[in-house]
Amino acid sequence: MEIWHKAQSFAEEATKRSQELAKDAAQRTQGLTIGTSKLYDVVSETAKRSKEIAAAASKRGDQFLSEALKRAEDIKQLASVITPSSAQDLTEPPVGTSTSTLEKDLLTFGVTEELREFVQGITSTTFQDFPLEDDTQLYDVHTVTNIRQDLSEWQARHASIVLQTVKEISQLRYELCPRNMKERKFWRIYFILVNNHVAP
Numbered sequence: 001m002e003i004w005h006k007a008q009s010f011a012e013e014a015t016k017r018s019q020e021l022a023k024d025a026a027q028r029t030q031g032l033t034i035g036t037s038k039l040y041d042v043v044s045e046t047a048k049r050s051k052e053i054a055a056a057a058s059k060r061g062d063q064f065l066s067e068a069l070k071r072a073e074d075i076k077q078l079a080s081v082i083t084p085s086s087a088q089d090l091t092e093p094p095v096g097t098s099t100s101t102l103e104k105d106l107l108t109f110g111v112t113e114e115l116r117e118f119v120q121g122i123t124s125t126t127f128q129d130f131p132l133e134d135d136t137q138l139y140d141v142h143t144v145t146n147i148r149q150d151l152s153e154w155q156a157r158h159a160s161i162v163l164q165t166v167k168e169i170s171q172l173r174y175e176l177c178p179r180n181m182k183e184r185k186f187w188r189i190y191f192i193l194v195n196n197h198v199a200p
Contacts, residue, residue: 109158110198111165118197120168124175130189150184158198159187 106112151159163170169190177183 105157105161106165109154109161111158111161112197115162115194115197116166118194119162119166122169122172122193124172124180126193127172127176127186127189128180130192132185132189132192151187155187155191159190 163173173186177186
């Protein structure tokens with residue numbers, strides 16, 4: 001009988017131990033299920049955020065592309081201003097004008113040899129270091145031609161002749177506008193600089 005009691009006691013102990021192990025396994029499984037659920041939530045949230053970031057990056061890329069296309073159009077417009085035909089040599093008058101008409105315009109609009117020599121000596125640093133505040137946000141006038149429309153008629157014609165006959169000023173304008181300064185500021189500085197050199 002003693003063996004029977006030992007067997008029964010061993011069976012009870014094994015059952016009790018088996019129940020404890022089953023309970024422990026159930027708790028661990030439940031913990032893993034919760035952990036898996038949390039992991040799923042983290043992965044799901046990460047995927048959602050990745051999609052949002054990708055959409056934002058795509059939108060930003062479209063904005064950059066749009067801005068780049070605008071800038072390219074601005075550069076095309078500037079390039080059309082600086083063409084070999086707009087920087088003709090003095091010996092070649094603009095199409096449709098005779099040499100005597102060009103010479104008359106040069107004198108009428110104060111473009112003398114002295115002025116051309118002075119203008120050839122002006123550098124981009126001269127313009128960039130000139131102590132003049134940029135007030136173009138108050139007077140942002142768009143161009144219809146390659147000369148600003150906020151100049152007087154005389155200034156506009158003078159600027160046109162100078163751009164045609166002095167390639168250095170044309171190159172300076174191309175180099176500076178609009179990257180370093182607005183067109184209005186460029187011409188204001190130019191006319192201040194050449195004030196004493198322009199024939200009356």
